Ligand SMILES: [Zn+2]
């Protein structure tokens with residue numbers, strides 16, 4: 001007989017949405033089958049179907065930051081389910097207010113602004129079923145960007161802070177390159193090299209892999225600066 005597998009309290013599936021192929025993620029508490037949708041940028045009917053296919057009940061809507069491709073479908077998902085919106089940090093309020101006009105520019109006319117039921121701060125904890133995620137404020141790409149971290153599962157959803165082989169843009173209003181580098185090296189790296197993360201776009205990676213090979217934030221690259 002095989003040894004029993006250590007059972008993790010959460011599972012996750014990635015559902016890329018919008019023309020920007022943003023990594024919307026459905027995470028759930030395995031014990032209760034209660035789910036959170038992280039960053040519902042759009043395509044809400046497809047997300048509702050995915051929840052149904054997995055037999056999940058939506059309990060929370062979590063937002064990493066206020067950009068259109070991450071948050072454009074939030075209002076519609078809340079209307080369809082009644083689930084409360086948690087996040088981002090209040091410094092992203094100006095981005096959320098901009099969702100409608102940027103939606104018109106980007107060919108996503110259904111995108112709508114909203115007011116979160118709960119703004120998040122660094123160190124907050126958000127619950128999901130019988131488990132919980134830690135909230136880490138990681139400014140730089142946007143001033144109110146947050147990361148959701150599940151310590152036991154060694155899993156993080158980092159939005160547009162960090163990508164496999166790249167980092168978030170900082171040329172938007174109130175973007176800040178030094179803040180972004182500090183968020184990555186002082187707040188994400190200490191969580192551990194084994195942490196697997198879903199970035200806002202593109203494939204998953206681990207913090208350890210990025211510390212070795214990311215051309216912007218690898219340990220060797222930053223040591224040379
Ligand atoms: Zn973004």
Ligand SMILES: [Zn+2]
Nearest residue numbers: 022069160200
């Ligand atoms: Zn994005």
